[in-house]
Amino acid sequence: MNPISKPDYMSIDELRALQLKKLQTLIPYEYERVPLFRRRCDEAGVKPRDLVTLKDLAKFPFMKKTDLRDEYPLGLTAAPMSEINRFHCSSGTTGKPICIPQTAGDVAIWTEGVARCMAMYGITRDDVVQVSYGYGLFTGGLGAHYGAEKLGCAVLPTGAGNTEKQIMLMKDLGVTVICCTPSYFLHLATVAEKLGVDFRRDTKLKHGVFGAEPWTDEIRARIEEISGIAAHDIYGLTEIAGPGVAGNCEHSHGLHIWEDHFYPEIIDPDTLQPLPDGEEGELVFTTLDRLGTPMVRYRTRDLSRLQVEQCKCGRTMRVMDRVHARSDDMLIIHGVNVFPSQIEACLMKVPEVAPHYMIELSSTDTMDRFEIKVEVVASAFTDTISGMEAIRKHVAASIKEIVGLSPKITLVAPGTLPRSEGKIKRVIDNRRK
Ligand code: DLL
Secondary structure, X not given: OOHHHHHHHOOHHHHHHHHHHHXXXXXXXXXXXXXXXXXXXXXXXXXHHHOOOHHHHHHOOOEOHHHHHHOOOOOOOOOOHHHEEEEEEEOOOOOOOXXXXXXXXXXXXXXXXXXXXXXXXXXXXXXXXXXXXXXXXXXXXXXXXHHHXXXXXXXXXXXXXXXXXXXXXXXXXXXXXXXXXXXXXXXXXXXXXXXXXXXXXXXXXXXXXXXXXXXXXXXXXXXXXXXXXEEEEEEEOOOOXXXXXXXXXXXXXXXXXXXXXEEEEEEOOOXXXXXXXXXXXXXXXXXXXXXXXXXXXXXXXXXXXEOOOOOOOOOOOOXXXXXXXXXXXXEEEOOEEEOHHHHHHXXXXXXXXXXXXXXXXXXXXXXXXXXXXXXXXXXXXXXXXXXXXXXXXXXXXXXHHHHOOOOEEEEEOOXXXXXXXXXXXXXXXXXXX
C-alpha cells in the first residue's frame, strides 16, 4: 500500500474519535476568530462547549455561499495574514466572487486529498500526468498538480486550452493520466479524432481524473468506450479545499470522502434537518482542520446521499453517491421538475447522438419554449431528411419516456455546438423570471 493511503483504512471508532477531537478544537477556534460565526452561534443560543458528541454538530449554524459573498473579501478569514499562503477564488456566475485564503497547512491537507484520490485510482510515481484543468484562481489546475507531484508523478502542466498542442504533447511525452473536466476530455477526443490520433493506438493514456462538473454514468461509459481509459471521478469545491475532497475506488459506485479532514452531513434542503445515512439530500461539509478559512456546516447545494453499506475495498471512509445535480440546477419546465443530468442520461441512450448538447429555454406571452440542440455523431450524420428524422424521433421518445416532456429537438452537425476548456454551461434559460 502507498503510505499516502494509510488513513483511508483507519478503524471507524478511531475515525469518529478523531473527528470529534478535531471538531472540539475547530469550533472554539472559529467562534473566537470569525465574528459572523460567533454572532450566529449566540443567536442560536449555542456555545462551543455544547459540542460533546458528533451529533451535537447539528446544533451549530450553517454557512452558505452568500455568507462568503457578503463577507468578501476576508470577513471569514480566521488566520492572520502572516499565516496565509495562498488565495483561491471562485467566481460563480453572478455577483461578487468568493475568496478562500489558505495557510500552508491547508494547502498540504488539500494536496494530501488529491494524492489519496490518485493513489486510490491506481496512479503511481511511474505515471506521467497531464493537468489540463485551468491554473490560477480556479483550484483544478494547482490542486491536481500538487497532488500528482506529492505522489511522485511526472507532471505536465499544460493548463486548459490549445487542444491540438495538448494532444501532441500527450503523444510525445507518453502521458498516462489526464486531469480535466469530462466535457473538455470529450472535446479533446473529438479533436484527436480529426487529427487522426487514436488514444488506444497512439498514446499511453490509461487514466482520466475528471470532475468540477456533474457528469452522468452514461457520459462516463462513453468516455471509457471511445478512449479505452478508466474514467475516475474526483469531487471537491473551492470553499472546502478544491478537488480531492472525495474520489471513487475500484468499486466505482460512489466516492469515498476523506472524512478525517472533511466531515460530511446530508440535510433536507427545505427543513434543514440532518438526514440519516442512506437518504438523499443536500451535502454539507465541515472542514475539520483547515485554519485559513474554516467552514462549519457549509451548504454545498450538491445533491447526494451517504451510503450505508461499508465498501468492499476495505476503506472505512463513507461513500457518497456521485453528484449528478445541484439543488439550484433544477429547472421547472411546464410545471415539471427537470435536472439537466436527466436530459443527458436520455440523450446518451441514443447511440447516434454525441455527448454535446444545449438546453435552451425561452418564453412567449403564454408559454415556455423548451428546445434541446444535440450533435449527431459523425458516423450517423447524413443529409437525408428521413435518416435524421429517425434519430430525432428516437431522441424525442427517450426524453418523453423518462422526463415526460416533449421539447423541440434540433439535431446539429458534429462539432457545431460550443465547447469549453473548463466547466461547460449547457443550459441557457432566457425565460422571464
Ligand atoms: O470545481 C473543484 C474541482 C476541480 C473539483 C477539479 C474536481 C476537479 P468549484 O469551482 O468551487 O471547485 O466548484 C465546485 O463543482 O459544488 C459541484 O457542484 C461541482 N463539482 C465538483 N466536482 C464534481 C464532481 C471545483 N466530481 C462545484 N461531480 C461543486 C459533480 C462536481 N460535480
